[in-house]
Amino acid sequence: MNKLIIVLLISLVLSGCGRKGQLIPPEALVPAPISDLRVAQQGEKFLVSWSPPLRDEGGRKLGELGGFLILRRVVLPPKEDCEQCPNAYHLLKRVDLDYLQDVTRLGALYFLSDPSAATGTTYQYKALSVKADGTVSRDSNKARRKKVSPPPPPRIQVRFTPVAAVLQWEPVTLHGEGTTVGYNVYRRKAAGSHFPVPLNDTPITEPRFEDTAISADDEYVYLVRTVARIDGEIVESESSGEVTGRLLPTESEE
Template identity: 30%
Template sequence: MRKIVVIIAIFMLIVACARRIPPIPPDAQFPASLGAVKGIVKEGRFFITWRIPTKDVRGKRLKNLIGFYLLRNDSCKECPNYRLIKMIDLSSEKGYIKRGNIIWVEDNLKPGKIYYYKIVPVVKGGYKVPASKPIAIFWKLPPQPPKWLHVEGKDREVLICWQFDEGVDGYRIYRKKEGENFPLESISKELISQTCFEDKGLINGEKYIYTVRAVIKSDDLLIEGKGAKEVAVIPRDLNPPAPPKGLRALLHKNGILLHWLPNKEEDLKGYNIYRKENKKKWIRINNRVIEKSTYLDKDVSLGKIYFYKITALDKSSPPNESKASKIIKVRFVTGG
């Protein structure tokens, strides 16, 4: 009799459980694999990031994904006691989403400890979805910011230098413009082992802001420290045009007509004309930059001797001025 009662009790328990667990409908959607769950360290903070799946396991558009469980274990990779760190709700936690990726920041990690993480997608209906493969990190104290950061603006490039630190495996350089945030990715694809870097292909006249962060290695994880004090610089073209050539003078009825060969620089702005009389000082006689390769000097007196030279200017701000052309000597005796 007792056996019959036990069997009936077990049967009733199974029936009751079956009533509480909803059956899985044939059109239920389950997300495709999350792919790679990555751990990165930026400015001394640990970020966990993964791609939000858009397809289900059958390749159809995923409609019922509502969020993710972020789980952590402080003991071992295969231990069952993963605890919930955060339920990320896709309908409200917009601050964690960037370009289709979830980004979560883990703070207050202890140096010398190993942490394990898993991600579990959450779908409507409460159906169980497999967790991601666990990732493990061995946390080390991030390196200190580099010191003595120095920048030098050149023609369409900037030279960045800083002081070397012992125990550092490399450096990353970040660049932004005024009013922007530094991007997640550094301007160098690989870690920089030297303490100077040339950033090329920039726009002259624009302000760029830089910082440098030191990096140490912890197994496969690169731990990046906080950035050095930000420095700003404006690259400029410091290379002047070539000196103009072929300067000659012709007498004109209204003055002295100067001719020369035009410069071929692509960023040429124009020319300045300089004149003097005997032992007097050189003076610039054009009020505006001369764009053509001719100039008529009307402010001359009959019988006087004049000396001329010209320079070329580029479009930099301020413009670079070339060395002077050869000097020519002209006596204004009669009009042409």
């Protein structure tokens, strides 16, 4: 009996050797799904935006991310629509983080322009994250948008002073469906490119904007877009013509 007890104890000790802790199921190692996918309309194109996940499905810090898959489908009338059908979604863009072709990054956000949407058609987008080893996340939230005819852009002018750029434009009046909400102002340095987000947090309701957050060392380029509500959608116009200039010298510099 004593020999049997000793054998059992040795077996228990040996079975515990090499134990490294609780096993992690493979599904917990995939990236957490993207949760902030959005789509907006700028002129005749859609602008899709999202931020990458920071953790995996198990809540741990995410390993190296390789890119994203952005997919789109046409939303059909209710009796015909079938989101779960195998051919409903089509790959719109495979994003490689080592080569951001046609994709803009601003802080933690990524922006993809989709100029292929047809007016009057509703589209739904989703995104998946892909780790460097090829592991793919679950679907993101779905972003749905109907393409409408955009409002006309304003005609703008700019005047520079020693301390500010003062932009003015003619108010845009919509004839027919839709109401003007305001205007968005975009700025870039002469040697750079426009960011996909405006300087103002909310649409400007007056046909005037004064920009004091600029330097006398640089030349700046501005454009303005009309913001309107059309067929239930908030949409921006195409860009106005660009205006360029730099701060005037102060009296002490003349």
